[in-house]
Amino acid sequence: MNGPYMSGTPCWIDLMVPDQQAALDFYRDLFGWQGEVGPPETGGYSVCTLKGKPVAGIMRASNPDGTVPDPMPPTVWTTYLATDGIDSTLKAVTDAGGSVMMGPMDVMDLGRMAVITDPTGAVVGLWQYGTFAGAGIVNEHGALIWNELSTGDTDAAAAFYSAVLPISTAKSQMPGAEGYTEFKVGGRSVGGMMDLAALPAEVPPHWLPYFHVDDVDGVQAAVVRAGGSVRAPAFDMAAGRMAVLSDPQGGTFAVITATAPESPA
Structure with missing residues (x-):
């Protein structure tokens, strides 16, 4: 980028x-x-x-x-x-x-x-x-690949983001991803949205960054060794293998070995 x-x-x-x-x-x-x-x-x-x-x-x-x-x-x-x-x-x-x-x-x-x-x-x-565009590297090991909104009202969120920025929404066509919404810019998927009901009750609405990694299980183990924690253990899903982890200070992020990484730019 x-x-x-x-x-x-x-x-x-x-x-x-x-x-x-x-x-x-x-x-x-x-x-x-x-x-x-x-x-x-x-x-x-x-x-x-x-x-x-x-x-x-x-x-x-x-x-x-x-x-x-x-x-x-x-x-x-x-x-x-x-x-x-x-x-x-x-x-x-x-x-x-x-x-x-x-x-x-x-x-x-x-x-x-x-x-x-x-x-x-x-x-x-x-x-x-201005002079700084943002992330200069994406979709590689250790770099950002996806951003996902979890919210208790997906319809209200879709209407809001479409009203404030040139974002459109569409239901995901990935097998096994029924109910998942994709944010699109210029016809390209740049992020996703899911219903907060799928998460523990204490989790507030939030945006979650995903990092592409070559070995989800290995990264998960490294996080635990370093004093971090596992929010959702490594599992396979439509877009690849992923896990949700927290660093030792509580910062939560996801890692994924994506089946077909695409640039969000």
Whole structure:
């Protein structure tokens, strides 16, 4: 991926954690990412790379003044959707029943960002391309391959995302994936959506990043050895073999050996 992503496409992910260095070490060992705590002017934000290309961000949870939050927010991965115009998108967000949690704000010359909550309660970011397009490598071992929304109201979510970005929805045609919805941009599937009822009752609406890996079972075992946990043990499904895992600080993600990886760009 060399240029900007089409508006509506998941283009970046980042992780907010209490211990940034521990997270950098964990994902380096698990996926081969390279990254270090960033400069003060970026709040220490780390852009991790894989094969020299940006793959994900990791930042320390902190208040705007740099102090440690109390209580500490949950450790979560945030998915960012590309937009050609963040201000008009944010107006569409509020018009469609969503809310703005943060922003819009300029990130130096890299771009503009905001974080919103959709009407079903799921948090997602928005990214307007400047000099930084987002993930520079996808669909390879250790890189992003898919982003999935779990929500208690799939109809409301479909209507919302279609209203705020050039996203359409369609029921999946994969065998065994009845009831699964795909998000499409320009006719291409760029993400998915499932009913929250399939998950434990305590799980809130959320976006989940998927990383492509060569060996799901091996990665699952490595996560456990490193002090992480297994949310859904490795299993076979229509799109490949996958597992849902959490890092030692609680950041949840999925890994998949996809049967036919496709670029989300």
